[in-house]
Amino acid sequence: MEQQVKRMEIRHLSKTFFSKKGYFTAIDDVSFDVYDGEFLVILGPGRCGKTVMLNIIAGVEDATEGQIIYNGKEWKGLNPEIGMVFQKLALMSFKTVIENVELALKFRGMKKEERREIARHYIKLVGLEGFENYYPKQLSGGMQQRVGIARAYAANPKLLIMDEPFGKLDAQTRYQMQEDLLKIWEKEKRTIIFVTNNIEEACYLGDRIILLSDCPAKVKEVYPIDIPRPRDMVSREFLELRTTISDNTDLSI
Amino acid sequence: MDRMSSGQKTVRTVLYWGLPVLAVLLIIVGWITFSASHPDLMPAPVDVWDRFIRTFTRPIAKTTLIGHAWASLRRVLIALLIAWAFGIGFGILIGWNRKARAFFGSIFEVIRPIPPIAWIPIVIMWFGIGEFPKVLLVFIGTFVPLVINTSAGIEMVDKINLHVGRIFGGNDMQILKEIVIPTALPSIFAGIRTSVSSGWTTVLAAEMMGAQQGLGSLVTRGWQGSDLSLVLVAVITIAVIGALLAVILQQLEKVVCPWNSK
Numbered sequence: 001m002e003q004q005v006k007r008m009e010i011r012h013l014s015k016t017f018f019s020k021k022g023y024f025t026a027i028d029d030v031s032f033d034v035y036d037g038e039f040l041v042i043l044g045p046g047r048c049g050k051t052v053m054l055n056i057i058a059g060v061e062d063a064t065e066g067q068i069i070y071n072g073k074e075w076k077g078l079n080p081e082i083g084m085v086f087q088k089l090a091l092m093s094f095k096t097v098i099e100n101v102e103l104a105l106k107f108r109g110m111k112k113e114e115r116r117e118i119a120r121h122y123i124k125l126v127g128l129e130g131f132e133n134y135y136p137k138q139l140s141g142g143m144q145q146r147v148g149i150a151r152a153y154a155a156n157p158k159l160l161i162m163d164e165p166f167g168k169l170d171a172q173t174r175y176q177m178q179e180d181l182l183k184i185w186e187k188e189k190r191t192i193i194f195v196t197n198n199i200e201e202a203c204y205l206g207d208r209i210i211l212l213s214d215c216p217a218k219v220k221e222v223y224p225i226d227i228p229r230p231r232d233m234v235s236r237e238f239l240e241l242r243t244t245i246s247d248n249t250d251l252s253i
Numbered sequence: 254m255d256r257m258s259s260g261q262k263t264v265r266t267v268l269y270w271g272l273p274v275l276a277v278l279l280i281i282v283g284w285i286t287f288s289a290s291h292p293d294l295m296p297a298p299v300d301v302w303d304r305f306i307r308t309f310t311r312p313i314a315k316t317t318l319i320g321h322a323w324a325s326l327r328r329v330l331i332a333l334l335i336a337w338a339f340g341i342g343f344g345i346l347i348g349w350n351r352k353a354r355a356f357f358g359s360i361f362e363v364i365r366p367i368p369p370i371a372w373i374p375i376v377i378m379w380f381g382i383g384e385f386p387k388v389l390l391v392f393i394g395t396f397v398p399l400v401i402n403t404s405a406g407i408e409m410v411d412k413i414n415l416h417v418g419r420i421f422g423g424n425d426m427q428i429l430k431e432i433v434i435p436t437a438l439p440s441i442f443a444g445i446r447t448s449v450s451s452g453w454t455t456v457l458a459a460e461m462m463g464a465q466q467g468l469g470s471l472v473t474r475g476w477q478g479s480d481l482s483l484v485l486v487a488v489i490t491i492a493v494i495g496a497l498l499a500v501i502l503q504q505l506e507k508v509v510c511p512w513n514s515k
Binding site (some may be wrong): 106 | 414417419420421422423424427431435436464510512
């Protein structure tokens, strides 16, 4: 595990929004590394900074300061090797499940048969076989997010960003999704940056946790997790880790 | 509470089928009573029916009722096809492109509130009373709701869906085609529906101002000749065709936007 390859390096990233009323700093000098193949969790209690940071990493927003180094080279703008799963789902309501999943492949101009085959593979992987021709509206919240995950996987990204993907699900569905996500990740290894505000979720999923402070977002601490998977949420070491992190977390109401 | 006995269900079914029939019956009864007491103001349904038959046996302006209906419909359809192409295209342009919106937006805001009928005098003075000015009037009347609805629909697209398009590698044209326009489709369809009813209204007004053929000309002819039955024949035909167009559009929308009805 020691000879880890750096997939991405975030260097002194800052984002400040300026308006007539003044300015507002959402991200303040954030630096961290993302190793190849790891499941990195970014744990942030605050309301600010996380989504903006992900948008900057994905290249749809610009940073005020700082750099992003991808595979050893400085990177600006959209990165075709990055895929994303959104908290707000952002599925196309007018597309069926399979049409949503194949979106990136269609953009690349892949032939219909070929992209359908790939889409079907990932629909099966997330457990939605048989729902290919449903519209998102006809599915439950958990199933909709499975479509979001399949869509991101089908794009075949090297780095997968997940922005609080389970934030809007009920507790029961959330546990199920966490478990299934780890299974998917073990079957098809990708580097994952998973953002959450849920400490338990962070401890359950991550190889490492980067704890952010509340507004503005700064890196407070980095926790490597050595507990083997599948993790028992009521084991002593799990609860200890959870308490350590929670004691160090800014309260956010 | 969802469970109903089959008896209750039949009562409901009968009620929901029966009530519209009852409403129509009431109107007919009211019509008969009114025309019996004021024959000078309102012809009886039977007289209107006779007049309806007569439009086929004794053509007006060398054509039957169907010919007149087709004359109106053709004007509307030609104008609509042009208005759909340009109105939706223009709506997409000013909804999608900020510069285009800045440039055309203000002109459009001024033209927008003018009712299409207000253009009639100008158009007649410029182009006379032939086919072209009528089609032009309908075009003006239908273009506006199309542009408004289309551009509003395009602007409604969620920013996050545009992010999805870019992150998954779409270029501007692909994002427009795969994400933006489908999002706007229900709204574009609302524009199409408004354009059809507005076009139908405008063509009748234009025909009433002067035309050899068309349902509007029948209305004027009946009015000027004190032939109220003919006016009613024309008005009912107008209503029936208008309703048919609405039904066709509704079905079409289900085919084009299936995600809304499933």
